[in-house]
Amino acid sequence: MIRVLVAKPGLDGHDRGAKVIARALRDAGMEVIYTGLHQTPDQIVEAALSEDVDVLAISILSGAHPTLVPRIMRLLHDNGMNDILVLLGGIIPEDDVPAMLGCGVKHVFGPGTDTNEIVEYIRKNVGER
Amino acid sequence: MDVNTVYEGILAGNRRAIARGLSWIDEGGVRGKELAHRLFTHMGKARIIGITGAPGVGKSTLVNALALRLRQREHTVGILAVDPSSPFTGGAILGDRIRMQESVDDKGVYMRSLASRGHVGGLSRAAFGAITLLDAAGFDTILVETVGAGQAEVDIMRYAQTILVVLAPGLGDDIQAIKAGILEIGNVFVVNKSDREGVDLTVRSLRGLLSLTSEASGWTPPIVKTQADRAMGLDDVVEAVDHHQHHLRQHHVLDDLRYQQAENILKQALEDQLMLMQSAPGQKALWDETVKRILSGNDAGSEARRILREWMGTTVQGD
Numbered sequence: 001m002i003r004v005l006v007a008k009p010g011l012d013g014h015d016r017g018a019k020v021i022a023r024a025l026r027d028a029g030m031e032v033i034y035t036g037l038h039q040t041p042d043q044i045v046e047a048a049l050s051e052d053v054d055v056l057a058i059s060i061l062s063g064a065h066p067t068l069v070p071r072i073m074r075l076l077h078d079n080g081m082n083d084i085l086v087l088l089g090g091i092i093p094e095d096d097v098p099a100m101l102g103c104g105v106k107h108v109f110g111p112g113t114d115t116n117e118i119v120e121y122i123r124k125n126v127g128e129r
Numbered sequence: 130m131d132v133n134t135v136y137e138g139i140l141a142g143n144r145r146a147i148a149r150g151l152s153w154i155d156e157g158g159v160r161g162k163e164l165a166h167r168l169f170t171h172m173g174k175a176r177i178i179g180i181t182g183a184p185g186v187g188k189s190t191l192v193n194a195l196a197l198r199l200r201q202r203e204h205t206v207g208i209l210a211v212d213p214s215s216p217f218t219g220g221a222i223l224g225d226r227i228r229m230q231e232s233v234d235d236k237g238v239y240m241r242s243l244a245s246r247g248h249v250g251g252l253s254r255a256a257f258g259a260i261t262l263l264d265a266a267g268f269d270t271i272l273v274e275t276v277g278a279g280q281a282e283v284d285i286m287r288y289a290q291t292i293l294v295v296l297a298p299g300l301g302d303d304i305q306a307i308k309a310g311i312l313e314i315g316n317v318f319v320v321n322k323s324d325r326e327g328v329d330l331t332v333r334s335l336r337g338l339l340s341l342t343s344e345a346s347g348w349t350p351p352i353v354k355t356q357a358d359r360a361m362g363l364d365d366v367v368e369a370v371d372h373h374q375h376h377l378r379q380h381h382v383l384d385d386l387r388y389q390q391a392e393n394i395l396k397q398a399l400e401d402q403l404m405l406m407q408s409a410p411g412q413k414a415l416w417d418e419t420v421k422r423i424l425s426g427n428d429a430g431s432e433a434r435r436i437l438r439e440w441m442g443t444t445v446q447g448d
Contacts, residue, residue: 047226
């Protein structure tokens with residue numbers, strides 16, 4: 001069973017996309033933990049740790065990803081949780097993608113991505129435990 | 130991580146070990162079973178409180194408020210919250226953390242969402258193993274929230290010591306509907322959203338129904354009014370739980386419960402063994418043949434005995 005945490009960090013108040021993804025992953029047979037809006041990096045990593053998820057799917061539309069994502073990645077690293085597959089979605093300008101990948105995000109999914117593509121990506125890349 | 134590392138980590142209260150152990154128990158495989166089995170002997174210190182009730186009455190909010198209140202008393206709290214899995218895809222959306230944000234921010238609280246994974250009865254198949262694990266990890270109180278429950282979701286009574294049944298005003302006739310189900314298993318009744326219209330009617334009809342039933346142990350379930358989102362009435366809930374726990378100890382009910390738990394473990398282990406033997410390589414032909422005998426009118430009981438003899442004649446799996 002693949003467990004996924006869908007996380008909305010920061011002040012960004014738009015979670016329609018995150019909910020669509022959560023629903024699609026559930027329909028693909030995964031267990032999706034959704035923790036609601038306005039999560040801090042600490043809260044996200046604590047939830048990922050407690051729920052022992054295989055995948056962390058972060059959704060950011062506010063432009064705060066250059067600050068928030070590295071913080072989340074550092075906390076994951078500090079907790080020895082390098083085996084989690086971290087995905088990023090929302091509005092991430094193309095110029096920012098290399099930096100996101102550089103700090104440990106495995107893939108960035110932009111607007112309009114087919115949810116099946118995300119499901120397939122997770123199935124293919126999720127690690128054994 | 131191997132079973133030993135996780136086991137030692139859990140006993141030391143390490144959160145990662147706890148989280149990983151719960152995953153193993155949840156997946157129901159060999160390592161999870163070994164772990165749960167080893168942890169069972171460390172069980173018996175925690176107070177295990179079940180929280181059940183219809184969908185939308187405020188169970189998660191109550192659990193959050195209750196956890197915060199217990200933290201004020203320096204109790205550490207483990208929370209298990211079960212949500213339903215889709216019967217079609219097996220997937221699930223587990224949203225209980227949303228309403229438990231305040232309490233999960235506290236380092237003295239560990240919260241885990243479980244999906245029911247096709248198990249009916251209001252909990253997941255792994256629920257007891259998960260409770261065992263949190264107990265062994267040293268949490269003072271374990272709060273177990275069932276899926277939104279109606280009549281048949283009474284699994285919780287097998288595992289929890291004190292059961293809170295949560296209701297909300299406006300359910301009127303629904304009280305009638307659930308009188309034979311979860312109403313029978315409640316040790317404490319919580320009427321949540323008590324600022325709503327109709328709260329007195331709910332309390333009255335509840336009192337009426339409860340007067341018709343009496344517990345053999347002499348416990349009279351109290352009815353407590355709360356507004357969990359504002360943390361109102363929570364002291365009364367905690368007090369009612371304390372009273373019930375005291376009552377359990379005075380009447381030595383906990384020993385009976387523990388015996389029942391061990392019995393349930395045995396039953397589940399037996400089922401697991403049967404499943405293992407059935408799915409063992411080379412057993413398919415025997416199975417198909419037996420199913421066909423039943424189709425052609427043979428007695429299922431004697432066929433079951435025959436198949437058991439065949440299985441026992443070969444090897445018992447997992448040794």
